[in-house]
Amino acid sequence: MSRDVASIEGLSVAxxxxxxxxxxxRSVSLTLRAGQITGIVGESGSGxxxxxxxxxxxxxQAARVTEGAIRIGNQNIAGxxxxxxxxxxxxxxxxxxxxxxxxxSPSRTIGGHLLDAQxxxxxxxxxxxxxxxxxxxxxVGVPDPAAQLDRYPHQLSGGMRQRVAIAMxxxxxxxxxxADEITTxxxxxxxxxxxxxxxxxxxxxxxxxxxxxxxxGAIAEIxxxxxxxxxxxxxxxxxxxxxxxxPLHPYTRALRDCDPARIEGAARHLPSIPGETPVVRAPPxxxxxxxxxxxxxxxxxxxxxxxxxxxxGRGVRCxxxxxxx
Amino acid sequence: xxxxxxxxxxxxxxxxxxxxxxxxxLFAGLFGNWLAPYAPSKIDVPSxxxxxxxxxLMGTDKLGRDVFSRILAGSALAxxxxxxxxxxxxxxxxxxxxxxxxxxxxxxxxxxLIFDTTYSFPTVILGLALVTLFGPSTTTxxxxxxxxxxxxxxxxxxxxxxxxxxxxxxxxxRSMGASSGxxxxxxxxxxxxxxxIIVACMxxxxxxxxxxxxTYLGLGVPPPAPSxxxxxxxxxxxxxxxxxxxxxxxxxIILATLGFTFLGESLRDRLDPKRKGRA
Numbered sequence: 001m002s003r004d005v006a007s008i009e010g011l012s013v014a015x016x017x018x019x020x021x022x023x024x025x026r027s028v029s030l031t032l033r034a035g036q037i038t039g040i041v042g043e044s045g046s047g048x049x050x051x052x053x054x055x056x057x058x059x060x061q062a063a064r065v066t067e068g069a070i071r072i073g074n075q076n077i078a079g080x081x082x083x084x085x086x087x088x089x090x091x092x093x094x095x096x097x098x099x100x101x102x103x104x105s106p107s108r109t110i111g112g113h114l115l116d117a118q119x120x121x122x123x124x125x126x127x128x129x130x131x132x133x134x135x136x137x138x139x140v141g142v143p144d145p146a147a148q149l150d151r152y153p154h155q156l157s158g159g160m161r162q163r164v165a166i167a168m169x170x171x172x173x174x175x176x177x178x179a180d181e182i183t184t185x186x187x188x189x190x191x192x193x194x195x196x197x198x199x200x201x202x203x204x205x206x207x208x209x210x211x212x213x214x215x216x217g218a219i220a221e222i223x224x225x226x227x228x229x230x231x232x233x234x235x236x237x238x239x240x241x242x243x244x245x246x247p248l249h250p251y252t253r254a255l256r257d258c259d260p261a262r263i264e265g266a267a268r269h270l271p272s273i274p275g276e277t278p279v280v281r282a283p284p285x286x287x288x289x290x291x292x293x294x295x296x297x298x299x300x301x302x303x304x305x306x307x308x309x310x311x312x313g314r315g316v317r318c319x320x321x322x323x324x325x
Numbered sequence: 326x327x328x329x330x331x332x333x334x335x336x337x338x339x340x341x342x343x344x345x346x347x348x349x350x351l352f353a354g355l356f357g358n359w360l361a362p363y364a365p366s367k368i369d370v371p372s373x374x375x376x377x378x379x380x381x382l383m384g385t386d387k388l389g390r391d392v393f394s395r396i397l398a399g400s401a402l403a404x405x406x407x408x409x410x411x412x413x414x415x416x417x418x419x420x421x422x423x424x425x426x427x428x429x430x431x432x433x434x435x436x437x438l439i440f441d442t443t444y445s446f447p448t449v450i451l452g453l454a455l456v457t458l459f460g461p462s463t464t465t466x467x468x469x470x471x472x473x474x475x476x477x478x479x480x481x482x483x484x485x486x487x488x489x490x491x492x493x494x495x496x497x498x499r500s501m502g503a504s505s506g507x508x509x510x511x512x513x514x515x516x517x518x519x520x521x522i523i524v525a526c527m528x529x530x531x532x533x534x535x536x537x538x539x540t541y542l543g544l545g546v547p548p549p550a551p552s553x554x555x556x557x558x559x560x561x562x563x564x565x566x567x568x569x570x571x572x573x574x575x576x577x578i579i580l581a582t583l584g585f586t587f588l589g590e591s592l593r594d595r596l597d598p599k600r601k602g603r604a
Contacts, residue, residue, distance in 0.1 A: 056500055090501030097500075102493040107515040116511060117501055168501065 005175045005208040006055060006093070007031040011068035011078075013050055013059065023280045024050040024063070028234045029307070030227055032176060032208040037198065039223030039240070040212045041255065045277050046229040048212045052180045054078075055210065056093045057085035072176065091120060094169035098181040100161035104153035110137075110164055111149030117168040136167045139204070141197055159190035166197065175207035183218055191215075195222050216259045220244055225313060228252045231277050231288045234307070238314040248310075248321035250293050287319065295320055340591025346584025350577070354404035357397035365398035365551045366390065374567045383573040386556075387563050392573045395551040400577060402463070402552050406536045407529040407581070410467045414474035415525045419518065421475065422482025423509050427490055437483070440476035448473060448535075449542075456544045466545050470532055478521050485517035519593065526589030530582035537578060553577055 013025040025047045032038050040048050053059050054070055057077050069076045072092050077085060097103045104113060114133035121129065130149070137145035140163040153161055162182060169177055179198065183191040199222050202209055213219055219226055219240070226243040228236040228251065236249040247253045254273045256262065275292035287293070290300040299319050308322045309315040316322065334341040353360070362382075369389035377384045383392035425436040452469050459465045489495060490513070498508050537554025539545035546552045553574055560570030 058496065058499055086502045086504060088502070089499065090503070095497070095500040097493055097497055099493055103497045105494045105498075105512045105516065108512060112511075116498070116503065116507075119501075119503060119507065165497065168497075172501065 002036070003034045005032050005034050005073070007071045008051070008055070009069045009071065011051075011054065011070060012066045013047075013054060013063055014066050015060075015062050015064075019281065021281060023283070024232050025054070026232050026280070026283070027068070027307075028229075028232075029068075030234060030237070031313075032210060033225075034175075034207055035202065036224040037202055037209040037211050037222055039219035039226045040210065040229060041214060041216060041219055041226060042229030043214065043277050045231070045279070047232040048229055049180055050232075051229075052095065052178045052210065052212055055176065055178060056089055056095050058089070058095075090117070090169075090172040090174070092172075092174055093176045093178065094172055094174035095178040095180060096162070096165050096169050096182045099185045100158050100165055100182075101185065103165050104161055106153060108153075109149065110151055110153065110156070113153075113164065113168055114149070114171065117171040120172070132171065133167075136170055137164070140164075140167045140170070141193070142167070158186055159193065162186060162190075162194060163197070166194075166201075170201070170205065174205070176210065177201070177205060177207065178210045178212070180212045181214070183213065183215065191218065198222055216244075216256065217261050228255070232280055233288055233317060235289065235318070236316045242314060248316040249289075249318045250295050250320065251289050287317075289318075337591055337594075339587045340594075343584050343587025343589075343591055346580050347588050350400055350581055350584060351404065353397050353400040355401070357401050361391075361394035361397045363391035363394045365395045374563060376567070377569055384567060384569045386559060386567070386570050392556065392570055395556055396553070396573055396577055398551040399553045399556060402546060402550060403533045403536070403577070403581065405463065406467060406470065406546075407533040407585075410470045411474060411525050411529050411532060414471045415478055415521055417471075418475045418478025419482050419514075419521060422479040423486055423513065423517075425479065426483040426486025427505065427509055427513065433483070436479070440480050440483075443472055444476045444480070449539075449544075452539060452544050461544055461547045463546050463550075466536060466539065470535065474525075474528065474532075478525070481521055481524060482517050485520060486513055489513045489516050523589050523593040526585050526592060529585040530578070533581055534578060 008028055008030045011025055011028045012023065015022045015024055028047070028051065030038070030051075040051065042048050050059070050063070054065070055072075057080065059065070065078045068078065070078045072088055077088060104110075108116070111130065111133060114136070115126070115129050118124075118129050118132065124132075133149060134145045137148060142148055142160060142163050148156070148160075148164075153164075156164065166182075183194050186194060195218055198209060198211065211219070211223055223240045226238060226240050227234055228243065228249065230251050236243065236247065236252045238248075243252060244256060247256060251273075258271050258273060260270060273292055278288070278291070280288065284304060286301040286303060287296070287305050290296040293300065297319070303319070305317050305319045305322070307315055307317050330341075333344075367390060369385070371389065372381075372385055373387050373389040374385060381391050381393065383396065385391055386395075421436060425433045425440075451472070455465055455469050494512065495508060498512060533553065536545050536552060537557055540552050540554035541558045545554060548555060557571060557574035557578070560567070560574050564571050
């Protein structure tokens with residue numbers, strides 16, 4: 001098994017204070033390994049982005065880590081002061097955001113962005129930084145990179161801007177690259193290109209990639225390991241093949257069955273999971289998915305299921321799945 | 326930007342006229358004392374109220390002073406009050422606005438309270454109070470003007486900083502480990518400075534006019550300083566015998582207003598990054 005780049009151990013994050021608090025993450029454990037792309041799937045509000053922000057030490061001020069550890073390498077970054085976190089951001093962990101139209105400063109040129117991304121390197125001269133910027137643009141597939149440096153973000157297409165954002169994230173040579181829904185704002189053709197790029201980068205960067213998406217197709221295409229989130233909990237984790245071919249958790253199964261790409265022929269109705277993702281303000285008394293689960297039993301409603309590790313990197317949080325195996 | 330001046334004149338004629346007028350005023354303000362044919366305060370009673378001629382381009386006033394020389398000398402004063410105070414106000418207001426908008430919330434509340442308090446005083450009344458306290462002088466006038474401009478600019482910068490603070494690109498920059506100073510200076514400043522520059526440019530003529538108005542009320546620059554407002558005021562006394570004095574006093578105010586306004590509008594178009602590289 002390859003080196004652990006980052007890991008989250010029993011992490012719980014809450015926004016605000018009781019009684020209006022929101023328990024955005026509850027006892028989540030996850031390990032990210034070098035050379036792997038780990039996918040995170042879940043509906044909006046399932047805690048995917050909170051997890052990403054926790055990993056890069058950018059949780060908003062209203063958020064508190066109530067328990068658990070966030071480890072980058074061997075260092076626990078939960079509760080570190082801002083100055084120490086800043087040393088990690090962009091150097092050991094980098095992030096690419098969802099919307100490439102707004103993730104670049106409108107009044108800076110592409111070159112300005114890429115030079116800024118190297119702000120830690122005070123030793124190299126401007127021309128060396130520029131050369132490196134051109135190099136990294138070429139690596140992410142931007143045509144005619146030298147000419148792009150003087151252009152402004154609004155002169156580039158969405159796909160090109162997203163490549164620039166990825167280039168910026170790569171310049172710090174991070175061990176962990178977080179891609180938070182980076183293809184959601186792009187059309188399918190561009191999405192395919194960006195996914196292809198990420199797959200190429202996996203072997204190139206000496207580290208892990210965390211790929212957050214609600215597009216199961218994208219997850220299936222590029223991820224090695226998949227973690228399924230629901231309402232702030234990790235409900236199932238496993239190698240990509242297992243998650244898609246033999247899901248254990250009813251939620252994973254329902255999610256898979258709702259993927260439009262799986263529906264054959266012309267369907268009149270898109271399948272959906274009845275009910276809504278709950279906003280969790282107090283620790284649940286049963287399985288968090290029970291109200292929407294078609295298989296829920298009395299046990300599910302009254303007892304909180306514990307995480308059951310089935311194999312290395314494979315586990316589920318469900319009474320039924322555990323009793324079955 | 327523009328390859329040459331003629332290119333500029335062709336593509337943006339109003340901006341070009343604005344630039345020309347502002348350059349002219351700057352030139353007059355900087356070198357007016359050398360250019361003036363007569364000493365601006367030299368009294369020559371026998372040749373009072375002369376009509377414009379080659380000898381006295383804009384005639385003379387009721388004390389026989391050369392109006393053209395006084396206008397030239399007045400531009401230095403107008404620039405000092407208009408451009409210097411506005412410039413200082415822009416710098417101080419921008420810094421305060423950035424701090425209020427990006428800093429912690431308690432600091433924002435304190436600064437906002439101060440801005441709003443000073444902003445809520447009526448200009449002329451506070452002016453009267455300050456002049457009574459410190460006596461009429463150029464410094465008092467400049468201080469008064471800055472007291473009103475700084476909070477206005479600071480509030481403008483604060484609100485755009487607040488908007489920029491929440492923008493994705495700021496989060497993206499923080500995710501790269503950029504420090505707050507770096508984010509403010511390199512990224513937020515260029516995105517918020519545009520509106521302030523434009524407002525400031527439009528404020529310059531307003532301040533020049535305000536100076537004229539306050540001088541007229543006896544609150545501005547004390548005589549015999551040759552301010553445009555004073556020339557205008559003194560001219561009204563002899564408007565029947567010598568209408569050229571009022572015209573000569575009003576013309577530079579009008580030209581300065583037009584010049585700075587045109588330039589301001591041109592700058593607005595230029596500073597909007599969405600328009601850069603187009604055209």
